[in-house]
Amino acid sequence: MSASVRSMSLTFCRAARVAFRAFNPATRPLSTGYCLRTEIRPAGGSRDIIESTEEFRFVERLIPPSRIPAPPKHDGPAPSGWTPPSDTPPSLPYMIRRSRMHNVPVYSDIKHGNQHSTLIRKIEGDIWALNKEVKEFLLGLTGKDPPTQVNEITGSIRVKGQFDKELKDWLLNKGF
Amino acid sequence: MFRATLAICGRTVVKRQFISSVSGESALPPNLRLPPNLIGVAAEKRPPPSGSDLPVVRRCEADVPAHLTPAQTWLESLGSRDSDQLGVVDLHPDVFSVPIRLDILHAVEVWQRNFKRISYANVKTRAEVRGGGRKPWQQKRTGRARHGSIRSPLWRGGGIIHGPRGPTSYYYMLPMKVRVQGLKIALSAKLAQDYLHIVDSLEIPTPDPQYLQDLVKHRQWGDSVLIVDVGEEFPQNILKATEDLKTVNIIPALGLNVHSLLKHESLVLTLEAVKFLEKKLLWHDVRYTPLYPFKLPYSDLP
Numbered sequence: 001m002s003a004s005v006r007s008m009s010l011t012f013c014r015a016a017r018v019a020f021r022a023f024n025p026a027t028r029p030l031s032t033g034y035c036l037r038t039e040i041r042p043a044g045g046s047r048d049i050i051e052s053t054e055e056f057r058f059v060e061r062l063i064p065p066s067r068i069p070a071p072p073k074h075d076g077p078a079p080s081g082w083t084p085p086s087d088t089p090p091s092l093p094y095m096i097r098r099s100r101m102h103n104v105p106v107y108s109d110i111k112h113g114n115q116h117s118t119l120i121r122k123i124e125g126d127i128w129a130l131n132k133e134v135k136e137f138l139l140g141l142t143g144k145d146p147p148t149q150v151n152e153i154t155g156s157i158r159v160k161g162q163f164d165k166e167l168k169d170w171l172l173n174k175g176f
Numbered sequence: 177m178f179r180a181t182l183a184i185c186g187r188t189v190v191k192r193q194f195i196s197s198v199s200g201e202s203a204l205p206p207n208l209r210l211p212p213n214l215i216g217v218a219a220e221k222r223p224p225p226s227g228s229d230l231p232v233v234r235r236c237e238a239d240v241p242a243h244l245t246p247a248q249t250w251l252e253s254l255g256s257r258d259s260d261q262l263g264v265v266d267l268h269p270d271v272f273s274v275p276i277r278l279d280i281l282h283a284v285e286v287w288q289r290n291f292k293r294i295s296y297a298n299v300k301t302r303a304e305v306r307g308g309g310r311k312p313w314q315q316k317r318t319g320r321a322r323h324g325s326i327r328s329p330l331w332r333g334g335g336i337i338h339g340p341r342g343p344t345s346y347y348y349m350l351p352m353k354v355r356v357q358g359l360k361i362a363l364s365a366k367l368a369q370d371y372l373h374i375v376d377s378l379e380i381p382t383p384d385p386q387y388l389q390d391l392v393k394h395r396q397w398g399d400s401v402l403i404v405d406v407g408e409e410f411p412q413n414i415l416k417a418t419e420d421l422k423t424v425n426i427i428p429a430l431g432l433n434v435h436s437l438l439k440h441e442s443l444v445l446t447l448e449a450v451k452f453l454e455k456k457l458l459w460h461d462v463r464y465t466p467l468y469p470f471k472l473p474y475s476d477l478p
Contacts, residue, residue, distance in 0.1 A: 066463050066474040089243040097241070100462060124243075124275075153277060 086175035094125035096176040108164040116162040123155040212396045225264040233263035244269040265374045268454050272367045274360045284358030284434045293346040302335030356460045362437040371442040383416035398441030406448040
């Protein structure tokens with residue numbers, strides 16, 4: 001990984017200097033280093049070589065962005081199944097934010113191969129009200145009252161059992 | 177407390193106590209000097225700027241989430257002693273109103289203290305102490321205890337068994353997002369405890385340190401003040417004024433850290449520093465995981 005990153009940075013630096021490489025090794029340009037975007041003719045040198053930084057835009061468009069883009073506007077679910085959050089937050093005592101990739105923060109977890117649990121993260125506001133509603137919803141779904149663990153400090157609820165799809169759809173219907 | 181004791185004393189005193197509470201004077205003697213951070217004696221609190229008529233001088237550049245409202249605070253000035261409440265400033269809630277996680281704050285503070293630490297303590301083991309290759313006396317018949325070398329750990333001047341060995345590094349890195357969250361929590365704590373002051377610029381009329389100290393005392397900012405601005409150049413007056421002061425310090429915005437925020441009682445930010453901090457700290461909420469280190473160029477770094 002570090003080798004590939006290093007080679008990537010080396011190729012980047014090499015690509016940045018592509019405009020400065022002389023074709024003929026015998027006649028090198030007199031000025032080295034990074035110049036502004038101008039065409040420079042080396043003073044007193046041979047007239048065959050022109051330094052130009054106009055081609056650097058081909059390198060610049062390859063540099064990746066660092067920010068996650070906002071998703072395009074969809075009314076209702078997108079063809080992939082992704083649903084945008086509602087424009088106005090629902091008027092409930094709690095709020096569940098989307099993850100940085102704009103998904104509902106419900107995750108399923110397995111420990112020791114047989115212990116399934118579901119985690120709801122990024123909860124703000126009255127977490128106990130959400131806990132009560134989750135318990136009522138899962139009681140109606142399965143007929144059993146699932147144990148839950150509420151972590152007020154991190155704003156997360158862990159439910160015993162694998163309910164990530166059901167909880168995701170339930171939260172999407174609420175408008176989160 | 178003082179008023180309660182007066183009321184208990186007698187009905188004749190009630191009228192005087194009533195007048196003093198109506199007029200707003202404190203019943204404490206006038207020559208009593210209290211430290212500004214004394215618990216139990218409330219500092220004169222300004223009303224929060226939510227219901228004021230002053231215009232909002234600065235709005236948040238980044239988008240505020242729909243379910244949150246920006247935190248508001250007063251805009252002040254260092255130009256004269258009495259110029260606070262010049263306007264109202266909006267602060268982004270994801271930087272200045274995050275839930276206060278003391279465990280993250282503790283972790284970041286401990287990390288800041290220890291990651292730079294290299295302990296140079298080193299002691300010699302019995303192999304490294306000079307001498308001790310020969311058996312001091314024969315094994316049997318001398319009447320003394322049996323020994324193999326004069327530098328064994330049992331001997332005076334001998335080697336140490338499990339002592340500190342060589343320069344030890346205590347370097348470790350907390351995840352970048354944890355350190356960023358620590359900064360956000362420290363800023364939110366300063367705002368919540370009324371220790372955050374926003375200033376339009378750092379121009380002061382004189383390079384006299386006494387002016388700054390009078391200002392801090394008059395406005396009850398606390399024992400120590402940390403002044404933060406963006407950029408490498410500061411006005412000469414404020415540099416000269418804070419040069420010899422131990423409790424009032426000035427740093428660039430890149431140098432803001434949790435330890436300094438906890439060490440100084442109150443924090444003074446300029447408007448550009450607020451903009452810079454919001455931009456840098458909010459970027460971490462919307463960035464990708466790094467494809468290559470962020471020291472190398474990306475197309476849209478903050």
